[in-house]
Amino acid sequence: PKASVFLDPHFAVGEVNPRLFGSFLEHLGRAVYSGVFEPGHPRADADGLRTDVLELVRELGTTVVRYPGGNFVSGYRWEDGVGPVERRPRRPDLAWRSTETNEFGLGEFVRFCRVAGVEPMMAVNLGTRGVQEACDLLEYSNMAGGTALSDLRREHGDKDPYGIRMWCLGNEMDGPWQVGYKTAEEYGRLAELTARAMRMIDPDLELVACGSSGRSMPTFGAWEATVLEHTYDVVDLVSCHAYYWEEDGDVDSFVASAADMESFIDGVIATADHVRAKRHSSKRIDISFDEWNVWYMNRKPEIEPEPWAVAPRLLEDVYSVTDAVVVGSLLITLLRRCDRVAAASLAQLVNVIGPIMTEPGGPAWRQTTFYPFADAARYGRGRVLRLETEGPTHETAKHGTVPLLHATAVQGEDGTVTVFAVNRDTTRPLTLTVDVRALGARGPVSHTYLADADRHARNTSVSPDRVTPQAGSSATVDDGVLTVELPALSWNTILIG
Numbered sequence: 001p002k003a004s005v006f007l008d009p010h011f012a013v014g015e016v017n018p019r020l021f022g023s024f025l026e027h028l029g030r031a032v033y034s035g036v037f038e039p040g041h042p043r044a045d046a047d048g049l050r051t052d053v054l055e056l057v058r059e060l061g062t063t064v065v066r067y068p069g070g071n072f073v074s075g076y077r078w079e080d081g082v083g084p085v086e087r088r089p090r091r092p093d094l095a096w097r098s099t100e101t102n103e104f105g106l107g108e109f110v111r112f113c114r115v116a117g118v119e120p121m122m123a124v125n126l127g128t129r130g131v132q133e134a135c136d137l138l139e140y141s142n143m144a145g146g147t148a149l150s151d152l153r154r155e156h157g158d159k160d161p162y163g164i165r166m167w168c169l170g171n172e173m174d175g176p177w178q179v180g181y182k183t184a185e186e187y188g189r190l191a192e193l194t195a196r197a198m199r200m201i202d203p204d205l206e207l208v209a210c211g212s213s214g215r216s217m218p219t220f221g222a223w224e225a226t227v228l229e230h231t232y233d234v235v236d237l238v239s240c241h242a243y244y245w246e247e248d249g250d251v252d253s254f255v256a257s258a259a260d261m262e263s264f265i266d267g268v269i270a271t272a273d274h275v276r277a278k279r280h281s282s283k284r285i286d287i288s289f290d291e292w293n294v295w296y297m298n299r300k301p302e303i304e305p306e307p308w309a310v311a312p313r314l315l316e317d318v319y320s321v322t323d324a325v326v327v328g329s330l331l332i333t334l335l336r337r338c339d340r341v342a343a344a345s346l347a348q349l350v351n352v353i354g355p356i357m358t359e360p361g362g363p364a365w366r367q368t369t370f371y372p373f374a375d376a377a378r379y380g381r382g383r384v385l386r387l388e389t390e391g392p393t394h395e396t397a398k399h400g401t402v403p404l405l406h407a408t409a410v411q412g413e414d415g416t417v418t419v420f421a422v423n424r425d426t427t428r429p430l431t432l433t434v435d436v437r438a439l440g441a442r443g444p445v446s447h448t449y450l451a452d453a454d455r456h457a458r459n460t461s462v463s464p465d466r467v468t469p470q471a472g473s474s475a476t477v478d479d480g481v482l483t484v485e486l487p488a489l490s491w492n493t494i495l496i497g
């Protein structure tokens with residue numbers, strides 16, 4: 001099969017916000033403990049941060065890290081995680097039926113962010129707590145000094161305020177699994193009051209209201225409308241969360257998961273703009289897609305963890321080539337909608353449905369999903385160009401007719417255009433032509449791809465480099481037309497100089 005792309009630098013969708021390449025660190029399983037933080041590990045620094053993981057985080061290119069949850073945040077007391085470690089309490093974490101030792105808390109997280117070169121994004125607990133505790137956390141974090149909690153931070157050794165700009169007002173408050181979950185009315189009102197109070201401390205914050213925890217929630221749409229009726233004037237973004245996995249061997253539907261993500265984005269934008277129109281508001285609410293990934297939610301862990309264990313092995317999905325291609329395709333959708341998706345977080349970063357895996361006391365390595373994310377975070381900077389595509393389609397059980405080619409193009413400041421493309425055909429290569437005349441491009445062109453004869457191939461501690469990107473050799477430019485072969489079921493990064 002053959003597909004064609006036409007693009008012109010005069011026609012752009014919008015600028016990519018670097019926050020599109022965020023990720024997520026929750027107190028869950030081994031994300032924190034023996035993930036990013038393991039005092040005593042041979043590669044740990046003086047603060048107990050694993051330098052081998054930090055190197056991979058930098059290579060991944062993630063820009064923002066959301067913390068501390070997730071479901072965890074809805075029962076969390078942030079004060080437990082500050083001050084002298086020996087005085088910090090151990091608490092039951094109801095969300096994951098684990099024991100939280102609190103050896104890692106806010107100060108450690110901010111240090112992690114500084115060393116990793118990422119922006120912190122905090123979430124406040126609106127499950128079991130409310131306005132006062134959110135303001136206390138903000139005072140501790142962002143006020144310079146001269147008040148009880150900002151002075152307490154200084155006493156704890158952090159003289160400079162943390163300057164955290166992005167804050168999530170709770171997490172998945174529509175979900176019955178959430179500690180302290182709420183109706184849209186209850187949450188909308190609480191989020192509004194919390195946002196108003198937080199802005200009294202710091203008017204420049206960027207605040208995220210909880211949208212639906214999934215597009216299939218029965219309250220989807222109505223939830224966003226009610227929450228935004230309450231919060232429209234005091235928040236900047238509304239969240240989306242989406243997870244995908246292959247079910248019953250239906251690989252074609254799975255590989256077309258981005259079609260669902262697109263509909264999700266369209267629905268949330270339509271709802272936000274409806275509220276905007278009703279309010280005669282000139283302000284626009286955009287999306288923080290602050291949890292997205294492939295996650296095999298229905299898979300039982302090999303060893304069922306003991307209840308209330310410390311840092312048990314939870315949600316340690318080992319990703320295949322197919323999963324990586326889906327992650328790439330979801331990234332393409334986020335880029336294609338960069339006009340309204342202002343931030344996004346791959347959920348999560350390490351061990352827990354993460355692109356990076358570790359063994360306690362042992363190595364750290366890249367999962368298959370690491371590679372499309374790293375490509376997008378590196379080359380997906382600049383302006384997303386509007387694409388016209390022509391090519392074959394196929395039927396899927398879940399998403400109807402979808403094109404075999406899923407693609408986007410980003411033009412960097414130096415004029416270089418990167419085409420990201422997924423071939424959804426699981427058995428046949430796809431010949432792609434790109435009309436590059438409007439770019440005035442003559443080359444050079446480089447092509448890398450992630451694909452494998454075994455679509456189930458994975459990276460593990462035993463063979464950490466089983467799956468890595470390969471350099472393609474098929475790309476040519478002839479008479480203003482770039483031709484390149486996309487292998488069956490593949491993620492492709494094509495740089496046009």
Ligand code: AHR
Nearest residue numbers: 026070071072171172347
């Ligand atoms: O990322 C794992 C979990 O998924 C998060 O804790 C929660 O917000 C979502 O349901």
